[in-house]
Amino acid sequence: MASGHPSLVTHHSSLSTVFSLLAREEEYTVPDRDQHDRFLWAHSRLRHHEAGPRPFVSEYCQKLLLSIRESCRQLALPMLRKEPWPRGKPMAACLTHDVDVVRRGKLGRGIAVRDVTGAISSLAHGKMGRALTQAAAIARTAARHQDPYWTFDRISAIEKEHGFRSTYFFMAGRLHPEDASYGLGEPRIGRLLGELHRQGSEIALHGSCASYADGESLRRQRNRLENATGIHAIGHRNHLLCFKAPDSWRAQAMAGFSYDSTLGFADREGFRGAHAFPFHPYDLAADQQLDILEIPLALMEVTLHKYRRLRGPDASEAVTGLLDQVLSVNGLATLLWHNDTFYEPEYPDCARLYQEALGWLSTHGAHVATCGEIDRWWRAREAVVLSPLPEGRTGWRMETPLEIDGLVLRGWMADPSLSPSVMPATEVRLRRDGTDYLLEFGRLRAGSRLEIEWS
Numbered sequence: 380m381a382s383g384h385p386s387l388v389t390h391h392s393s394l395s396t397v398f399s400l401l402a403r404e405e406e407y408t409v410p411d412r413d414q415h416d417r418f419l420w421a422h423s424r425l426r427h428h429e430a431g432p433r434p435f436v437s438e439y440c441q442k443l444l445l446s447i448r449e450s451c452r453q454l455a456l457p458m459l460r461k462e463p464w465p466r467g468k469p470m471a472a473c474l475t476h477d478v479d480v481v482r483r484g485k486l487g488r489g490i491a492v493r494d495v496t497g498a499i500s501s502l503a504h505g506k507m508g509r510a511l512t513q514a515a516a517i518a519r520t521a522a523r524h525q526d527p528y529w530t531f532d533r534i535s536a537i538e539k540e541h542g543f544r545s546t547y548f549f550m551a552g553r554l555h556p557e558d559a560s561y562g563l564g565e566p567r568i569g570r571l572l573g574e575l576h577r578q579g580s581e582i583a584l585h586g587s588c589a590s591y592a593d594g595e596s597l598r599r600q601r602n603r604l605e606n607a608t609g610i611h612a613i614g615h616r617n618h619l620l621c622f623k624a625p626d627s628w629r630a631q632a633m634a635g636f637s638y639d640s641t642l643g644f645a646d647r648e649g650f651r652g653a654h655a656f657p658f659h660p661y662d663l664a665a666d667q668q669l670d671i672l673e674i675p676l677a678l679m680e681v682t683l684h685k686y687r688r689l690r691g692p693d694a695s696e697a698v699t700g701l702l703d704q705v706l707s708v709n710g711l712a713t714l715l716w717h718n719d720t721f722y723e724p725e726y727p728d729c730a731r732l733y734q735e736a737l738g739w740l741s742t743h744g745a746h747v748a749t750c751g752e753i754d755r756w757w758r759a760r761e762a763v764v765l766s767p768l769p770e771g772r773t774g775w776r777m778e779t780p781l782e783i784d785g786l787v788l789r790g791w792m793a794d795p796s797l798s799p800s801v802m803p804a805t806e807v808r809l810r811r812d813g814t815d816y817l818l819e820f821g822r823l824r825a826g827s828r829l830e831i832e833w834s
């Protein structure tokens with residue numbers, strides 16, 4: 380900028396911090412891991428932040444955007460920006476389910492060995508009242524017509540109430556003792572996969588614990604899932620959130636996935652990459668961007684239940700606190716609820732928390748989509764090219780290399796007597812938001828070329 384003019388000042392150290400958080404630089408150097416070889420929030424250099432893994436990067440981007448806006452106003456420069464979500468929604472959410480266990484207990488009818496030993500132990504210690512309660516619980520479980528962990532109809536019903544759909548991550552083989560014990564060849568799993576696909580859910584791969592950094596193995600698992608279902612699986616999340624930067628991202632890209640949604644802390648809700656948006660990870664060792672989109676995981680119900688031991692209102696507060704945080708940066712909240720935690724006698728809070736979270740998303744007008752839909756949207760949005768019109772004309776030329784539905788552009792012009800028009804005339808809705816114009820497009824085909832001119 381010429382001297383004497385207002386200019387946008389950003390500090391190199393801030394940008395370098397943003398880059399280091401996104402690339403997970405600390406995970407290259409901090410050696411601590413848990414028994415599953417996972418990097419936890421407890422290992423992070425930021426763990427002393429009371430607010431947990433906040434989306435610091437998203438907050439920084441928001442401040443940067445405000446500075447750019449302000450500079451544009453001061454310099455009387457026009458401004459045009461792609462809004463983050465379809466139809467200008469204030470935030471987005473992905474609802475996801477990792478399918479780890481579909482059968483509760485080895486004794487049949489959903490009864491686990493621990494149920495019986497628990498009742499016997501109470502009896503042996505003379506705790507008659509407790510033993511009777513446990514026996515009654517066993518009888519109730521045995522009387523159910525379905526295994527307590529087979530909760531897929533219930534999950535679908537809760538989501539349908541709000542018109543939402545979700546992504547299911549299925550395992551494709553038992554390569555590690557911690558992996559799932561069901562097989563894709565089981566008839567009931569085949570029927571379940573078909574039914575979920577018919578109702579519009581996305582099917583993706585839940586990678587084995589043995590292969591979180593093994594591209595060849597991930598590719599074989601992906602092939603098995605696709606052969607068993609006939610569905611093209613573009614997404615991945617690793618079982619137990621096993622993940623190593625940058626090896627896991629490299630392996631996922633090598634296996635041909637379009638997105639991953641593993642990056643989250645098992646022991647604390649929030650943002651492991653400090654960003655509440657999809658992003659392209661960077662491989663610091665090879666000094667290059669990786670060809671995979673990370674759709675970061677924001678909240679897993681087990682984190683609240685098992686690691687944080689939050690119950691009742693405290694658990695509700697943690698969920699809404701996180702969603703408020705995402706809304707404040709217009710970001711994306713990816714939520715993970717396992718099918719087995721909808722069995723309320725064992726996980727008393729989880730189904731209720733899920734219903735509350737979906738209610739909150741409805742009330743706040745979030746764009747709720749599958750991870751696959753978010754992946755397609757984000758890639759189509761980032762591919763949109765805006766370039767200035769030739770000298771003498773005020774506006775932009777827009778090209779959409781990929782099909783995109785619901786794109787919204789936010790524009791501002793110093794001269795209030797000017798308003799935007801789109802050529803060729805296409806389906807666009809023009810709205811005012813204070814001094815800004817919002818241009819909402821319908822479905823734009825791949826290869827569309829438009830001009831947005833202020834006159």
Ligand SMILES: [Zn+2]
Nearest residue numbers: 477479618619
């Ligand atoms: Zn899992």
